[in-house]
Structures are given as structure tokens and as C-alpha cells.
Amino acid sequence: DAGITQSPRHKVTETGTxxxxxxxxxxxxxxMYWYRQDPGHGLRLIHYSYGVKDTDKGEVSDGxxxxxxxxxDFLLTLESATSSQTSVYFCAISENxxxxxxxxxxxxxxxxxxx
Amino acid sequence: EDQVTQSPEAxxxxxxxxxxxxxxxxxxxxxxLFWYRQDPGKGPEFLFTLYSAGEEKEKERLKATLTKKESFLHITxxxxxxxxxxxxxxxxxxxxxxxxxxxxTTLTVKP
Numbered sequence: 001d002a003g004i005t006q007s008p009r010h011k012v013t014e015t016g017t018x019x020x021x022x023x024x025x026x027x028x029x030x031x032m033y034w035y036r037q038d039p040g041h042g043l044r045l046i047h048y049s050y051g052v053k054d055t056d057k058g059e060v061s062d063g064x065x066x067x068x069x070x071x072x073d074f075l076l077t078l079e080s081a082t083s084s085q086t087s088v089y090f091c092a093i094s095e096n097x098x099x100x101x102x103x104x105x106x107x108x109x110x111x112x113x114x115x
Numbered sequence: 116e117d118q119v120t121q122s123p124e125a126x127x128x129x130x131x132x133x134x135x136x137x138x139x140x141x142x143x144x145x146x147x148l149f150w151y152r153q154d155p156g157k158g159p160e161f162l163f164t165l166y167s168a169g170e171e172k173e174k175e176r177l178k179a180t181l182t183k184k185e186s187f188l189h190i191t192x193x194x195x196x197x198x199x200x201x202x203x204x205x206x207x208x209x210x211x212x213x214x215x216x217x218x219x220t221t222l223t224v225k226p
Binding site for chain 2: 004040048092102108
């Protein structure tokens with residue numbers, strides 16, 4: 001299994017509070033991603049990173065920010081959580097080099113509930 | 116915009132009853148098509164990558180095939196432990212940093 005951990009694994013918070021989710025990898029992969037998974041919507045990309053301090057938006061980035069100060073860590077922050085952000089959040093990593101399969105490997109997920 | 120549609124949404128099979136899952140896609144230059152398995156409460160687990168039409172890959176009871184418009188995941192003589200949600204995703208050459216996922220097919224295999 002790819003060395004990806006997510007913390008916390010479960011969190012319940014209240015509307016309006018800030019929340020930070022952490023993804024940590026031990027594979028030294030260049031790319032890291034944050035997805036959310038909701039019934040009927042599949043996996044949707046929030047943000048991704050292609051290197052330290054290099055990030056880009058995905059299809060559902062509104063209300064989320066990210067930071068990557070080290071290769072191994074990718075943080076997802078909800079500045080002011082809303083009930084619509086209740087979801088399961090997955091981190092993924094990939095090497096993404098042209099000569100090597102750019103398969104994404106996923107972490108175990110964080111279940112976030114915003115009351 | 117890349118799009119992925121999976122069908123059926125849910126599939127119930129008897130143990131040993133072979134079938135196929137479909138993944139139809141539109142993408143501006145296919146970089147790769149990926150199949151994942153996801154068990155309840157867990158992250159997706161990588162199964163296969165297909166890169167070009169005509170390519171096939173096998174793993175135990177699973178076989179993935181690819182055409183220019185769709186991919187099939189064939190399940191031969193399934194067992195209850197094959198029950199899971201199967202996800203399909205594509206990456207395009209013009210947007211290599213991102214994958215577009217389908218909503219998945221939930222497979223249930225009854226003993």
C-alpha cells in the first residue's frame with residue numbers, strides 16, 4: 001500500500017468554524033490531490049499540488065484553500081465550514097512523470113460533518 | 116470538458132454469474148483510463164491503467180478493455196469478495212494534472 005495517511009479520520013464541527021485536514025505521504029511523489037466524495041457526485045477534485053508551494057484549483061475549489069510547504073504534507077483548509085462541505089475527503093498522490101504510469105494512490109479518507 | 120459516465124449504477128449478480136461494467140468517456144486526447152475498486156469506508160484502490168484503444172489488462176477475475184469511446188470491466192465467475200464500487204477515471208493530455216471520475220458502479224455478488 002502507498003504510504004498515505006490522513007488526519008483526522010473523523011471530525012464533527014460547527015458551521016462557521018475553520019477546519020484543517022492533513023495529508024501525509026512517505027512516497028516522495030511530486031503530485032498531491034484533494035478530492036471530496038458525495039453520493040451521486042463521485043470523486044470531485046478540490047485542489048492539487050505539483051510541487052512544494054505549487055498548487056492549482058480543481059472543479060470545486062470555492063470555500064477551500066490548500067498549502068504545501070513540504071513534499072510530504074498537503075493541507076486542506078475550510079476557512080469557515082458550511083453544511084454543504086459535509087463530505088468524505090480523500091487525499092491522493094502520483095508521480096506523474098511521462099515515462100512512468102501516473103496512477104493516483106488514495107489515502108483512507110476523512111469523514112467531515114458540519115453541523 | 117472531460118466526461119465519464121459509468122453504467123449501470125448498481126449491479127447484482129449471483130456468484131459465478133459473469134458480467135461487464137461500462138465506462139463511456141469523452142476526453143481531449145486520452146492520456147490514460149484508470150479503474151479503481153472502492154470498499155465501503157475506504158479509499159479507492161488502483162486496479163488498472165489503459166493507455167490506448169485495443170489494450171487489455173487482467174487481474175484474477177477482472178479484465179479491462181479499452182476502445183476509443185469506452186472501457187469495459189469484465190468480471191468472470193465473480194465471488195462475494197468482488198462486491199465493491201468500481202470507479203473509472205480519465206486523464207487527458209491537455210490537462211495531465213487532473214483526473215475526471217465517473218460516479219461508479221456498485222457491484223453486489225450474492226453467494
